[in-house]
Amino acid sequence: MFDDPLLAAVASAVAGRAVDGMAEGGKALVRRLRGRAAADPAVAAALDHHDLDGQALIAVRAFLRAAALADPDVAAQLTQLGRLLPPPRQLPPPAAWWVNRADDLTRLRRLCGEVGRRRVVVLLVGAAGVGKTALAVQAAAADDRGQDGHLYIDLRGTGGGGPLPASVALARLLRSVGVPEPRLPHDVDELVTLWRSVTAARRLVVLLDNAHSAQQVQPLLPANPHCLVYVTARTALPALVAAGAHLLPVGPLDDAAATTLLGHVAGPQRLTGDPAAAARLVGACRGVPLAVAVAGAHLAADPGQTARRLADTLTAAVATTDGDTAMTATFAAAYDRLPEPAQRLLTIMTAHPGPDFTPPAAAAGTDLPPADTRAALAALVHTQLLTVDADGRYWYPDPVAAYARAHGPGEPERQQATRRIVQWYLAGTLAAAGQLTGYQRYLADFHPQQGLAVPPDFGGRQAAADWLELERVNLVDAVAAAAAQGWHLLAYGLAYASWPLFHLHRHHHDRQVVDQIATDCARHLHHPTYLAAALTRQAWGCNDRGDHNQATELFTQAQQTADQAGDIYERAGALAGYGTAAIALGRHEQAIAASRAALADYHQLGAPRRAALATVTLGRAYIAAGDLETGTGLLAHAVELFAALPTPDPLNHAHARILWGRALTKAADTHTAAVELTAGLTATRALVWPRGQALALLGLGELARHGNRQQEAIDYLHQAEALFNEAGDTEVTEVRQLLQAIATERAQDQQ
Structure with a gap:
């Protein structure tokens, strides 16, 4: 609907x-x-x-x-x-100082006149720093055909981390138009289909910035003739042009426009009295807007610098008429005038594995004190060498990143910086996990891997959960970077510590990536206990995505690996997981046997929290097998076990109460069921656990239906459906079957 x-x-x-x-x-x-x-x-x-x-x-x-x-x-x-409602407006802010380009804008307006008759794709091609993105933003922001939104994505075609995969780009675009992340398919072809379906009736202006190839761009193009797409790239993309894209070369500014831009940035008073020096400075910048802006910022920041001296410096450095060389000379001149901490930050933070970073991450990477880090960041933003958004996240203009990588420290120092950054992310993730799942058992080698990193100071569960969400892309990239460097224990530790992020909020695609890296790292480490734990985590991911057969295979591998290592704890974890997957597959006897074996192991180990979890699984297995009395009794016992834990586990305690409440509804103990389900719903809301809320609402819907309160049941079930749908959980099918059953019953009553 x-x-x-x-x-x-x-x-x-x-x-x-x-x-x-x-x-x-x-x-x-x-x-x-x-x-x-x-x-x-x-x-x-x-x-x-x-x-x-x-x-x-x-x-x-x-x-x-x-x-x-x-x-x-x-x-x-x-x-x-x-x-x-206001549609999404994601375009970067227009250039602070806009000059000339009138002919280019006129041509763009003419090309875009075809929108409505067919989808229009405009490919803006030019050298680094020449202003392709600024021109596209200026044109797109002024275009009134994007009634349903202006979307933007950086395809990282020339960045150090490699081009953005089409699957990642599609997922970001779909989230931008409101599709919840858990609803996104994992197959790229299915993502393309969903993107075209969602945008079929929308009037969008889309800017695909910094493209690497036509193959990267083509899956991102909506099929709707009312959509306008701007693509920027360093080089022409022949396959895209052959498919109907309009090609618009973007060249440098002419001398008059470049001089105007220089005056805007530096302040017109810095150029008065010596127009010849200003002309030479503009000439040395070769009309490249980014180079001109950096030169102007250099003059504005240093009252002792003159346009003549800066022009002499750049003229001596520029040996050809190539725009990239002009930019390199301009960056070098600005770099030479920076304080040492700012120079260090500019070059070192190119070793950051993710797309953006915060001041604490920069402090970790550079090994600078926080105050020096903040001052360095401010200096780099002032000189146009770094960009910052309203949330305090920093990133490089692409040509600046290339310069900083080329003129920064050698690979050994860059690797040390990357390692410090990953260690900081591990420290932060462990601190967040302490707030969210403080009961979680972490293997002994993880905490020393933090190095000397100081984690963020979280004030509670919500702040910890927010940090994990904000840093999610960086965390996944950090795990991958550590694994690529051969820091297998560090990568494994960060992947393992990320459990609360994926347990509470799913993110199935990222979870698959991280779980696979953890398994690969455990194999590299030749550490059977770590491998058993990683296989169990990977199996739970499959189980949560509904792939119960694959989950069963992985749980079996985890159990066998734990047996080889003689690790009873990890064996029990694999057995308990196997029991859960077996319930989903209808293998009730196997589920009961595996859950009983896990429970016996946990009792032997003296692990009461884990024993409570295994008791829950065993109770569910008996109920699935049709033995409601035994299953309900086991769930009641599990609730008691959680309540008696010396270190509370509020999330799983609430889960046990919800499952017990649902079982009590089947046993017709409606009063106790209502108490337990309501308590479970209240607890899961306080814990910010959407899946738990959905389970409680499902239980309350079942209870209302049992009491013949059909409208109340429908209300609860629709809320549960939305929550399960949001998280991508398979229980949404069960909810829809109940809603259909109620609709059928109502129709029969009316006959």
Whole structure:
């Protein structure tokens, strides 16, 4: 009825976002829907957490879906509001100083006149720093055909980390238009199909920046004739042009425009009185806008510098008319005037494995004190050598990164910097895990791998969860970088410590990557205990994605590996996991046997938390096999075991209460079931665990149906459906079957 992008946008507005600039009618609709949502105790509790990126958005979306299905007026309001909400506007900010390019803009407007008759792709080609992106942003921002959004993605065609894979680019674009990450397929062809489906009725302007090849670009092109796509690249992409893209070469600025730009950046007073020196300086920059801007920033930052002296320096350095050489000379002149900490940061942080970084990561990489790091970052931003966004995340303009890599320290020092950065990410991830899953057992070698890194100071669960989400791309890249360098223990430790991120919020694709690296590293280390643990983690990932047969194979391998190592703890973990997968496959006797064996191992080890977990699995196995009395008793015992733990495990305690409540509903003990399910829902909301909330809502829906409260059951089940759908969990099928059963029963009652 409603697609995910529409519900995502409306839920975001109702939760408190995206209303600036909206007409009064739209704001009134937001207030009306917000009032309805706040009247629901479950949604009100989520909104009170002010977690607009997580729990509140999911809860509001679930509420809105259920309300729309139950009330045609709400459905109409959602549809109307979806049309009024501000669409995504992701373009980088326009150039602070815009000069000339009038002819290029006129040509772009002429080419884009075909939008509506066919999809238009414009390929802007030119040397590094010549202003391709600035020109595309200027044209796209002024284009009124992007009613449904302006999307932007850096394809990293010339970056040090290699081109952005099409699958990653597609996932980011789909998230930009509101498709939840867990709903994204893993196969690139399926991603392409979903992208074309989602954009089929949208009017979008898309900027694909810094492309590497036509093969990288083509899967990202929407098929809709009302879409306009700008592509920037260093070189012409013949296959893209052959497929119908318009080619627009982008050259340097002429002398007059370059002089105007220089005056804007440096301040016009710095050029007065010596126009010849200004002309020579512009000539030395060869009209390349980035080089001119850096030269202007150099003059603005150093009152003692003159245009004549800087022109002499650059003229002596530029031996050819090549734009890249002009930029190199300009960067070198700016670099030479930087304080030593800023010089070190500029060159060292090219060793950062991810696309952007924060000041603490920079301090770790450079081994500078925090105050010196902040001053260095400010100096680099002031000289146009680094870019910073509103959230305090820094990245390099691509030509600057190339210069810094070429003129920075040798590979040994770069490797040391990368290692310090990865160690800092490990320290932060372990600290976050301590807040989120403090009961988790980490193998002894992990903490020393932090080195001397000082982790972020998290103030609680929410701050820790937010940090993991913000750094997710960097964490995955850091695991891969450590493995590529042969730091197998460090890579394994970071992959293992990332469990809370993937356990609480899924991210199935990233989890697959990290789990596979962990398994490979364990094999390199010839460490059977680590290998058994990695195989178990990999198996749980398969199980959570619904691939229970593959999960069973991996759990079996993990058990065999643990047996070879004589590690009872890891064997028990593999057996417990096998029992869970066997339940999903309907192999009830195998599930009971494996769970009993795991429970016996944990009792032998004196591991009460793990014994409680195995008791839960054993109870589920008995219920699946049809022995409700034994299974319910085991789940009740598991709840008692969790309550008695010396170190609490609130997440799994809540999970056990929810499972027990669902079993009690089947046993017709509806009063106790209501108590346990309500307690479980309250706990999972406080823990910011969407999957747990969905399980509790499913249980409450089953309970309401058992009591013949059909509308109440439908409301709960629709909320559960949205949450399971959001997380990509397989239980969504069970919820839909229950909803269909209720609909069938209602139809029969009306006959």
